[in-house]
Amino acid sequence: MAESDYNQRVPEPFQDPITATTRFCAVYGQPIQHSASPAMQNAGLAALGLNWRYLAFEVPPDELRVALNGAQAMRFIGVNLTVPHKLLALKMVDALDASARTWGAVNTVRFEGRDRRGRWRPLREFAEAPRKVRSLGFNTDADAISQALREDLRLKLAGAKILLLGAGGAGRTAALKLASEKVKELFLVNRTLSKAEGVAKEIRRRYPAVKVTVGYPTGSVNLILNATSLGLKPADALPFDEKQFSISRTQAVYDMIYRPSRTRLLKLAKAAGRRTANGLGMLLYQGAKSLEIWTGKNAPLAVMRRALEKPVRKPE
Ligand code: ATR
Numbered sequence: 001m002a003e004s005d006y007n008q009r010v011p012e013p014f015q016d017p018i019t020a021t022t023r024f025c026a027v028y029g030q031p032i033q034h035s036a037s038p039a040m041q042n043a044g045l046a047a048l049g050l051n052w053r054y055l056a057f058e059v060p061p062d063e064l065r066v067a068l069n070g071a072q073a074m075r076f077i078g079v080n081l082t083v084p085h086k087l088l089a090l091k092m093v094d095a096l097d098a099s100a101r102t103w104g105a106v107n108t109v110r111f112e113g114r115d116r117r118g119r120w121r122p123l124r125e126f127a128e129a130p131r132k133v134r135s136l137g138f139n140t141d142a143d144a145i146s147q148a149l150r151e152d153l154r155l156k157l158a159g160a161k162i163l164l165l166g167a168g169g170a171g172r173t174a175a176l177k178l179a180s181e182k183v184k185e186l187f188l189v190n191r192t193l194s195k196a197e198g199v200a201k202e203i204r205r206r207y208p209a210v211k212v213t214v215g216y217p218t219g220s221v222n223l224i225l226n227a228t229s230l231g232l233k234p235a236d237a238l239p240f241d242e243k244q245f246s247i248s249r250t251q252a253v254y255d256m257i258y259r260p261s262r263t264r265l266l267k268l269a270k271a272a273g274r275r276t277a278n279g280l281g282m283l284l285y286q287g288a289k290s291l292e293i294w295t296g297k298n299a300p301l302a303v304m305r306r307a308l309e310k311p312v313r314k315p316e
Pocket of ligand 1: 083166167168170171190227229
């Protein structure tokens with residue numbers, strides 16, 4: 001199934017047309033054209049009965065600031081940020097929610113206006129565009145990681161031993177979040193050793209109770225978590241070295257990649273009888289939380305999941 005299927009196969013979820021009162025959200029990234037977020041978020045917005053739309057824009061990093069200012073000036077409800085914008089945005093928003101401060105990245109921005117009493121309120125609460133507007137940055141990725149591991153793999157994080165592959169943006173957030181969940185031991189493996197060492201150092205400083213090792217475990221683990229991009233392409237190698245670690249030494253495998261829905265890693269794990277899940281849950285939970293931040297309503301999770309699953313699950 002072609003990657004562009006999110007653009008081709010998703011049925012229009014809205015009954016009402018776009019009018020002069022339609023409100024907008026968007027995702028910015030580069031590249032962006034294969035993003036699943038518009039399909040998921042528009043399904044959610046339609047199910048909530050909102051006359052809002054969620055758009056996707058290809059924004060180069062050197063124009064992120066002007067793109068954020070543009071959305072603010074046009075009184076968008078909010079935006080999501082994806083690769084390569086999550087760190088850059090930290091310095092570009094007017095204020096940071098505790099989630100963005102804790103995890104050091106912004107994937108969700110909510111625009112807020114000043115009400116008559118001088119309080120900042122989400123733009124959805126204003127019938128007429130307020131004069132003064134600010135941007136507030138959140139991070140919904142980190143919570144989505146632990147939620148997906150708990151719900152999709154039935155994994156108990158406290159006390160767990162985890163082999164984490166990848167120490168880029170996603171790997172760092174995962175490592176810190178897992179440490180905050182009181183895992184017992186983390187093994188960090190990354191092609192570029194210095195990045196894994198940097199993450200290990202940060203964990204030792206912030207979460208000293210967690211034992212962190214750079215390199216493969218000698219014994220068994222409860223989970224392998226793939227946060228590298230290896231597996232996105234069919235010809236990719238496995239994200240770990242089978243000479244140094246055997247899949248039979250883990251109980252479960254989570255791959256943050258959701259397309260393809262079954263990577264080489266997940267196939268290997270499944271064949272070895274391990275519990276497996278792909279990154280669809282993470283995508284869903286981070287998006288659901290963003291929707292809740294913007295709308296103030298519970299996200300219609302089942303509807304949003306269905307919008308994602310249609311194009312993601314492909315016949316093998
Ligand atoms: P993201 O925000 O998705 O984490 P990233 O920060 O670019 O993106 O991180 C990509 C991850 O995949 C990194 O861990 C990267 O390893 P390096 O830190 O050594 O770059 C890993 N990765 C990408 N291509 C790889 C490859 N061919 N072999 C091994 N690891 C790879």
